[in-house]
Amino acid sequence: MSVCEFKPGLEGIPAAQSSISFVNGQEGILEYRGIRIEDLAENSTFLETAYLLIWGKLPTKDELIEFEHEVRYHRRIKYRIRDMMKSFPESGHPMDALQASAAALGLFYSRRDLDNPVYIRDAVVRLLATIPTMVAAFQLMRKGNDPVRPRDDLDYSANFLYMLSEREPDPLMARIFDVCLTLHAEHTMNASTFSARVTASTLTDPYAVVASAVGTLGGPLHGGANEEVIGMLEEIGSVENVRPYLEDRLQRKAKIMGFGHRVYKVKDPRATILQKLAEQLFEKFGYDKYYDIAVELEHAIAEKLGQKGIYPNVDFYSGLVYRKMGIPTDLFTPVFAIARVAGWLAHWKEQIAENRIFRPTQVYTGHHDVSYTPVEQR
Ligand SMILES: CC(=O)SCCNC(=O)CCNC(=O)[C@H](O)C(C)(C)COP(=O)(O)OP(=O)(O)OC[C@H]1O[C@@H](n2cnc3c(N)ncnc32)[C@H](O)[C@@H]1OP(=O)(O)O
Ligand SMILES: O=C([O-])CC(=O)C(=O)O
Numbered sequence: 001m002s003v004c005e006f007k008p009g010l011e012g013i014p015a016a017q018s019s020i021s022f023v024n025g026q027e028g029i030l031e032y033r034g035i036r037i038e039d040l041a042e043n044s045t046f047l048e049t050a051y052l053l054i055w056g057k058l059p060t061k062d063e064l065i066e067f068e069h070e071v072r073y074h075r076r077i078k079y080r081i082r083d084m085m086k087s088f089p090e091s092g093h094p095m096d097a098l099q100a101s102a103a104a105l106g107l108f109y110s111r112r113d114l115d116n117p118v119y120i121r122d123a124v125v126r127l128l129a130t131i132p133t134m135v136a137a138f139q140l141m142r143k144g145n146d147p148v149r150p151r152d153d154l155d156y157s158a159n160f161l162y163m164l165s166e167r168e169p170d171p172l173m174a175r176i177f178d179v180c181l182t183l184h185a186e187h188t189m190n191a192s193t194f195s196a197r198v199t200a201s202t203l204t205d206p207y208a209v210v211a212s213a214v215g216t217l218g219g220p221l222h223g224g225a226n227e228e229v230i231g232m233l234e235e236i237g238s239v240e241n242v243r244p245y246l247e248d249r250l251q252r253k254a255k256i257m258g259f260g261h262r263v264y265k266v267k268d269p270r271a272t273i274l275q276k277l278a279e280q281l282f283e284k285f286g287y288d289k290y291y292d293i294a295v296e297l298e299h300a301i302a303e304k305l306g307q308k309g310i311y312p313n314v315d316f317y318s319g320l321v322y323r324k325m326g327i328p329t330d331l332f333t334p335v336f337a338i339a340r341v342a343g344w345l346a347h348w349k350e351q352i353a354e355n356r357i358f359r360p361t362q363v364y365t366g367h368h369d370v371s372y373t374p375v376e377q378r
Contacts, residue, residue: 006363011262015194015358020053020346021186025263030270032186033057041273046181047071047128047156050342053186054124054349067125068155074129075150075159077101078108082137082147090142094334095218097138099211102131106207114203114352123206124345131210131341132156135334136163157181160338165326172284173325176277180321183270184314184336186343188263192217196344198358200351213344214337220257223340225315226332228257230323233290233297242296246304258316259301265309274317281324291320 007013022031030037033052040049051059051067059067081104088097105126113119137147140163148163157178161169169177187193196213200206217223236245249256261268282288298312322332 004361004363009262015189016197016347016351018188018347018350019056020343020350021188023188023263025261025265028264028266028269028272030187030268037183037269038273040182041179044182045156046178046185046339046342049182049185050128050345053342053346070125071129071156072152074125075133075152077130077133077137081105081108081134082141085134085138086141088138088142090144092142093218094135094138094142094330095214095224095337098131098135098334098337099214099218101134101138102127102207102214103211104207105130106205106211109207110205112203112205120349124349127206127210127341127345132160132338133163135331135338136160139164139328139331140166161325164331169325170284173281176281176321177325179277180274180318180335181339183273184318184339186340186346187314191219191222192340193343193347197347197351200348201355201358203352203355206345206348209348210341210344213340217337217340218333223315223333223336225257225313226319226322226336227329229294229316230290230319230329230332232257233293233320236293236297239292239296242293243300246297246300250304256297256301256310258319259305259312260310261313264311264313267311268313268316270314271312271316274314274321275312278317278320278324281321285324288320288324290323294320 020033022034023029032040032049033056035052040052044052047068048059048064051064081101084104085097085101088100109123109126111119133147133150140147148166151159151162151168154162154168155174155178158169158171158174161174161177189197192213195216196209199209199212220228236242246256278288278291282291294317298316301310318336319329319332322335323329327335
């Protein structure tokens with residue numbers, strides 16, 4: 001029997017064949033279905049991009065109108081889901097609330113009909129439509145308020161910001177938020193997508209697929225880093241304190257949140273776009289002192305760790321954008337999840353279309369032929 005080389009974190013090992021997205025980490029290129037992320041950020045919308053990812057092509061005008069219409073009219077969540085969410089502890093993390101709520105959808109749609117395109121489309125629409133409503137509902141309910149009903153006259157992103165703040169958002173803010181969703185929608189075989197594909201490969205329902213991916217996204221080494229970044233910028237507190245802070249962290253061999261990436265060895269192209277979006281927001285809605293701290297930190301890390309390929313990733317500037325929009329820090333990762341649902345569903349669809357259950361091997365490092373010791377002799 002051959003002994004396989006063990007690669008911690010499965011670095012460099014292909015886990016699937018996929019035509020959904022592509023990353024060139026040396027040159028900082030990201031494409032969804034062959035289209036550069038910069039092009040999509042400039043010209044597309046999140047829902048159009050979701051369609052592209054899930055169905056593999058840009059929709060025609062009529063297809064897009066129909067898809068947007070379907071998503072718009074499935075935004076409401078069931079009273080029983082809302083009541084269940086009401087019973088969650090207010091102090092719980094919104095990612096946990098989202099994971100539980102996404103899984104609970106499976107209780108209402110337990111039929112599993114993975115060969116039926118109508119079933120697939122219904123699940124896609126339902127998940128894209130209701131995840132933002134669940135995030136906003138938990139936010140209002142934990143403050144003791146009733147959730148706000150979705151507004152059918154608002155588009156996807158404007159409606160989410162409206163449900164969160166109970167105010168119609170500024171159009172520039174809504175557009176920038178929508179671009180953020182596009183930027184976060186998909187990223188090859190990242191940890192949460194891998195988790196989604198493993199779950200999908202058992203042929204379970206899509207709600208379980210999304211719930212497992214949400215659980216994976218929340219960790220601080222993955223999507224949860226966006227929340228940690230703001231805490232770190234606050235802790236640094238001033239531009240003068242950036243370099244002493246960095247020295248101290250590096251001496252203690254601690255990681256700097258929002259930096260580094262398994263694939264990118266240059267600045268993440270999404271971080272470049274997010275930085276520009278943050279600047280646009282500050283120009284219209286006022287400056288944020290943490291932006292200067294962030295820029296100085298980026299420079300200091302480029303000097304110290306640039307040779308190692310440690311640059312800002314997608315999580316570094318996104319928090320500054322969301323903060324300016326008034327989104328609470330612990331909702332940054334749920335917002336990431338709202339976007340990434342598109343990628344997870346695209347991978348779910350791709351996985352079940354040509355499925356083989358994930359069942360890798362392991363390198364066993366334990367003993368053999370050990371005899372059982374009765375409890376009184378241990
Ligand atoms: C949406 C996303 O998931 S984007 C990533 C979000 N996560 C973060 O921002 C958390 C901070 N970053 C990290 O922890 C890592 O860079 C990860 C998890 C993103 C990638 O991890 P890996 O590919 O396993 O890289 P690994 O942790 O092995 O680091 C490789 C080297 O770079 C260093 N390094 C990597 N990231 C950082 C960082 N953020 N700060 C300081 N040093 C770092 C490591 O210390 C290690 O150095 P060494 O070779 O001298 O021991
Ligand atoms: O690709 C990764 O490992 C992490 C990442 O940037 C993402 O999921 O967006």
